[in-house]
Amino acid sequence: MSSAGLKSAPGSALRGIVRAPGDKSISHRSMILGALATGTTTVEGLLEGDDVLATARAMQAFGARVEREGVGRWRIEGQGGFAEPSDVIDCGNAGTGVRLIMGAAAGFAMCATFTGDSSLRGRPMGRVLDPLARMGATWLGRDKGRLPLTLKGGNLRGLTYTLPMASAQVKSAVLLAGLHAEGGVEVIEPEATRDHTERMLRAFGAEVIVEDRVAGDKTIRHIRLPEGQTLTGTHVAVPGDPSSAAFPLVAGLIVPGSEVTVEGVMLNELRTGLFTTLREMGADLVISNRRMASGEEVGDITARYSALKGVVVPPERAPAMIDEYPILAVAAAFADGPTVMRGIGEMRVKESDRIALTAAGLRACGVAVEEEPEGMTVVGTRGGGHPVRGGGLVHTHGDHRIAMSHLILGMAAQEPVAVDEPGMIATSFPGFAELMRGLGATLAEA
Numbered sequence: 001m002s003s004a005g006l007k008s009a010p011g012s013a014l015r016g017i018v019r020a021p022g023d024k025s026i027s028h029r030s031m032i033l034g035a036l037a038t039g040t041t042t043v044e045g046l047l048e049g050d051d052v053l054a055t056a057r058a059m060q061a062f063g064a065r066v067e068r069e070g071v072g073r074w075r076i077e078g079q080g081g082f083a084e085p086s087d088v089i090d091c092g093n094a095g096t097g098v099r100l101i102m103g104a105a106a107g108f109a110m111c112a113t114f115t116g117d118s119s120l121r122g123r124p125m126g127r128v129l130d131p132l133a134r135m136g137a138t139w140l141g142r143d144k145g146r147l148p149l150t151l152k153g154g155n156l157r158g159l160t161y162t163l164p165m166a167s168a169q170v171k172s173a174v175l176l177a178g179l180h181a182e183g184g185v186e187v188i189e190p191e192a193t194r195d196h197t198e199r200m201l202r203a204f205g206a207e208v209i210v211e212d213r214v215a216g217d218k219t220i221r222h223i224r225l226p227e228g229q230t231l232t233g234t235h236v237a238v239p240g241d242p243s244s245a246a247f248p249l250v251a252g253l254i255v256p257g258s259e260v261t262v263e264g265v266m267l268n269e270l271r272t273g274l275f276t277t278l279r280e281m282g283a284d285l286v287i288s289n290r291r292m293a294s295g296e297e298v299g300d301i302t303a304r305y306s307a308l309k310g311v312v313v314p315p316e317r318a319p320a321m322i323d324e325y326p327i328l329a330v331a332a333a334f335a336d337g338p339t340v341m342r343g344i345g346e347m348r349v350k351e352s353d354r355i356a357l358t359a360a361g362l363r364a365c366g367v368a369v370e371e372e373p374e375g376m377t378v379v380g381t382r383g384g385g386h387p388v389r390g391g392g393l394v395h396t397h398g399d400h401r402i403a404m405s406h407l408i409l410g411m412a413a414q415e416p417v418a419v420d421e422p423g424m425i426a427t428s429f430p431g432f433a434e435l436m437r438g439l440g441a442t443l444a445e446a
């Protein structure tokens with residue numbers, strides 16, 4: 001990892017057509033389900049980011065044969081289950097990786113010890129360990145279930161579990177453990193979260209029953225995995241990651257004169273809350289060439305420079321855009337009037353406290369931000385007729401999305417913006433700097 005920072009500078013309009021990197025959520029799941037399955041799984045378009053590579057190594061440690069056959073093309077020979085690993089499993093920076101793998105591992109009578117980088121070691125694992133313990137797994141770890149921790153699984157009981165927070169990672173951990181639980185499992189979701197695990201379990205041959213029940217003015221989702229499901233290897237074509245596509249697209253919206261197209265972006269509506277919000281802000285975002293790929297709708301999205309206005313983002317939209325608030329906050333900085341974001345407390349337990357770091361980064365660039373325990377309001381500068389100043393050095397605390405968001409801000413501000421630890425961008429978006437340069441952005445070592 002480079003120790004130098006990275007700096008973006010204002011320049012000419014951004015123009016061009018690029019491809020979104022593979023979706024991170026689906027890439028992790030293709031490795032894990034491939035290793036749990038019997039037979040061969042082939043993957044194309046895998047995100048070869050550091051997070052997913054850590055999951056690939058973990059699957060090898062649990063006994064699967066994992067081979068890279070070409071750019072984004074991988075083959076996994078699953079053993080129909082996990083074998084006890086002989087060493088500690090290091091999941092790097094990846095919350096999705098460790099939480100889903102712990103769920104999967106809990107199904108087997110063995111011990112596994114997990115750790116990660118300093119960010120991951122600080123993140124709450126109790127949210128996954130609580131339901132796994134109710135199913136019969138045991139664990140020993142640091143305070144509040146922080147990593148490193150050792151998990152012992154096997155002989156699991158079934159569970160009906162209502163998610164206490166909107167988390168696809170927790171839902172997925174319970175479903176994966178449920179593959180080997182007596183009586184199966186049911187997860188109840190008060191707010192629907194990304195459904196990639198459900199879709200992919202089906203693609204690997206499992207029966208997953210999803211029912212939306214209306215309760216008052218809310219719809220509660222029930223996801224049931226009956227006992228005795230087996231997985232069979234399959235082919236996975238990973239669609240482009242909307243969370244990564246967000247960066248060049250927002251750049252296209254805020255750098256004057258720009259027109260940027262990102263091809264092959266997944267349009268699963270549990271992931272596209274950002275695009276809905278940007279449109280409400282007046283963004284010229286056009287989706288074309290809609291098609292299906294491996295059970296997900298994908299399309300090409302074109303963003304043209306737009307006069308954005310501030311909006312109130314409905315809190316119930318948060319699960320469909322939880323990783324996108326930092327880049328939305330950047331778009332909001334260039335809008336006319338305030339943009340109000342609420343119901344986003346989960347942002348504080350991501351790779352960093354993303355509310356605090358987004359607020360600090362934007363303030364360092366001359367943008368007014370009001371921070372709340374579970375929200376933030378960004379006051380756009382367009383209405384006042386003064387541009388976003390930029391000029392900040394942004395401390396990312398190793399958070400890839402904080403780094404990319406502020407680099408995009410620097411492309412449209414008056415003064416360059418520098419970020420520390422740009423090497424972390426490779427956790428989710430290897431090649432980000434080259435892709436942005438290809439569109440005409442100015443990015444240099446700081």
Ligand code: S3P
Nearest residue numbers: 025096166167168169170322323
């Ligand atoms: C993910 C779920 C979300 C998201 C993360 C990926 C997944 O986390 O922030 O980047 O792949 O299931 P939570 O489950 O903590 O909301």
